[in-house]
Amino acid sequence: MLIKISRNFRNRLERIYLFANTDYYVRYYGSKLGILWAFLNPFFQILIYYLVFTYLIFKIKDPSFILYLFTGVITWQFFSETTNSSIRLFLKQRYILQNIALPKVDFFWSLIGSKFWGYLINFLIFILFDFLFFKPVFSSNLLYLLPIWIGLILFTLGVSFILSTLYVYLNDLSHLWDITLMAGFWAVPIIWDYHIIYNNYSFMLLNPVTAFIINIRQVVLENSTPDLKSLFTALAISLVFAVSGYYFMKFKSKKALEFL
Amino acid sequence: MDNDIAIKLENINKTFVLHDRGNTIRDRFFSLFSGKGTRKLKALQNVTVEIKKGEFFGIIGLNGSGKSTLVQIMNKAIPPDKGGRVITNGRTMRLALGMGFNDELTARQNIMLNSSVLGMSIKEIKSKMNEIIDFAELKEFADTPVKYYSSGMKSKLMFSIAVNAEADIFLMDEFFGGVGDQNFHKKADAIFHDRFVKGKTIIHVSHQLETIRKYCDRVMLLEKGKIIAIGKPDEVIDKM
Numbered sequence: 001m002l003i004k005i006s007r008n009f010r011n012r013l014e015r016i017y018l019f020a021n022t023d024y025y026v027r028y029y030g031s032k033l034g035i036l037w038a039f040l041n042p043f044f045q046i047l048i049y050y051l052v053f054t055y056l057i058f059k060i061k062d063p064s065f066i067l068y069l070f071t072g073v074i075t076w077q078f079f080s081e082t083t084n085s086s087i088r089l090f091l092k093q094r095y096i097l098q099n100i101a102l103p104k105v106d107f108f109w110s111l112i113g114s115k116f117w118g119y120l121i122n123f124l125i126f127i128l129f130d131f132l133f134f135k136p137v138f139s140s141n142l143l144y145l146l147p148i149w150i151g152l153i154l155f156t157l158g159v160s161f162i163l164s165t166l167y168v169y170l171n172d173l174s175h176l177w178d179i180t181l182m183a184g185f186w187a188v189p190i191i192w193d194y195h196i197i198y199n200n201y202s203f204m205l206l207n208p209v210t211a212f213i214i215n216i217r218q219v220v221l222e223n224s225t226p227d228l229k230s231l232f233t234a235l236a237i238s239l240v241f242a243v244s245g246y247y248f249m250k251f252k253s254k255k256a257l258e259f260l
Numbered sequence: 261m262d263n264d265i266a267i268k269l270e271n272i273n274k275t276f277v278l279h280d281r282g283n284t285i286r287d288r289f290f291s292l293f294s295g296k297g298t299r300k301l302k303a304l305q306n307v308t309v310e311i312k313k314g315e316f317f318g319i320i321g322l323n324g325s326g327k328s329t330l331v332q333i334m335n336k337a338i339p340p341d342k343g344g345r346v347i348t349n350g351r352t353m354r355l356a357l358g359m360g361f362n363d364e365l366t367a368r369q370n371i372m373l374n375s376s377v378l379g380m381s382i383k384e385i386k387s388k389m390n391e392i393i394d395f396a397e398l399k400e401f402a403d404t405p406v407k408y409y410s411s412g413m414k415s416k417l418m419f420s421i422a423v424n425a426e427a428d429i430f431l432m433d434e435f436f437g438g439v440g441d442q443n444f445h446k447k448a449d450a451i452f453h454d455r456f457v458k459g460k461t462i463i464h465v466s467h468q469l470e471t472i473r474k475y476c477d478r479v480m481l482l483e484k485g486k487i488i489a490i491g492k493p494d495e496v497i498d499k500m
Contacts, residue, residue: 010381099354257338
């Protein structure tokens with residue numbers, strides 16, 4: 001019995017891995033530069049913002065602004081890309097769901113796995129870049145990245161559960177979410193200085209993505225402990241999203257194959 | 261429940277709500293509020309049936325009689341209306357020919373993915389990889405993306421993968437019969453019976469009455485979502 005359970009569990013893990021791997025592979029398959037695009041895309045995005053904001057708009061003289069952008073852009077990209085692909089997740093996997101009753105949550109794990117892998121690689125590039133052009137000081141504060149990332153994953157999962165399930169009943173959601181992400185990009189301190197939030201708009205810390213991006217910067221750019229109050233609040237909110245989102249998905253997605 | 265029962269369906273009804281759409285923006289806008297343009301379609305009515313373990317059970321009926329809906333309900337891909345109960349005893353899998361390939365991936369990669377979905381471990385898949393490719397007669401095309409395959413090649417590949425699947429109950433939706441050319445058909449037929457049917461429960465949905473007559477222990481005839489007859493193949497087929 002025990003052997004059978006562990007075999008099933010291993011099969012499940014392997015399946016999640018294979019789907020994540022496929023997702024990653026298919027995205028860059030067929031393009032001449034292949035996997036290189038995973039780095040080139042955020043690289044150019046960062047470069048464009050940097051040039052626009054240092055030369056055209058704000059005339060910022062501080063070159064380390066590029067590090068500020070870098071951390072914000074890649075973290076936001078993880079959130080927006082994952083939630084965006086989650087919307088059509090059931091539609092994309094319907095050929096499998098039609099044939100065998102797999103736990104639907106596995107597809108979410110694969111999606112998160114594939115996107116977070118991409119995020120980690122970008123983060124690694126950020127660290128290399130930091131060492132190459134700046135003189136960063138890191139300490140054991142880096143360990144705070146672990147709870148921050150767990151929170152980020154939980155929140156992204158929670159939003160993905162909800163979006164994918166709502167899409168079953170409301171196809172317009174993909175367009176609505178596009179707009180939300182567009183607004184979200186500016187509602188989160190990716191480009192602008194996050195200290196504004198602490199001075200006047202502390203309610204914005206209730207957005208977990210905002211809190212996590214700020215926390216990451218405090219750890220990586222300022223080598224300090226993150227603002228623990230915002231971190232814990234964000235973690236709690238993320239957990240609520242993940243758990244309630246999971247049950248919402250579990251019970252409301254039963255008719256997914258009928259409607260999609 | 262009895263241990264020798266594989267699938268038990270109790271009082272299964274299925275109503276689909278269809279949303280008919282107007283073509284103009286004005287039609288759609290007004291139907292948003294009026295709720296017009298929705299119709300109810302009863303796909304299944306009061307279906308109750310027990311299928312025993314190891315049985316080869318056929319389902320026949322004209323197009324639109326509810327066969328595929330029933331299979332999807334057995335598979336728990338879609339839920340029945342309130343009050344209906346579906347009990348399955350063992351891992352259930354639907355096999356259909358159009359199923360399950362990612363067109364961007366090569367045959368090898370698709371074998372990996374599909375076999376994993378069908379319950380094999382990565383290690384087992386690797387050890388059986390060449391066998392599967394050889395059986396599907398696709399040696400020269402193993403690393404070609406499936407999108408360049410003909411439909412015959414795809415169905416041969418699917419069959420070769422499915423033969424290794426680990427499940428207790430197979431729901432075959434027009435799956436068996438008609439795969440590949442004559443040669444492949446013979447080969448498939450043989451392996452199908454040696455390796456596949458033994459000890460497994462098979463629900464077989466088909467229009468090919470010959471295969472139904474040949475293999476099924478019991479047959480159910482559906483008409484407009486209702487059971488017309490259940491019994492020995494010859495008797496039921498005559499009622500069609």
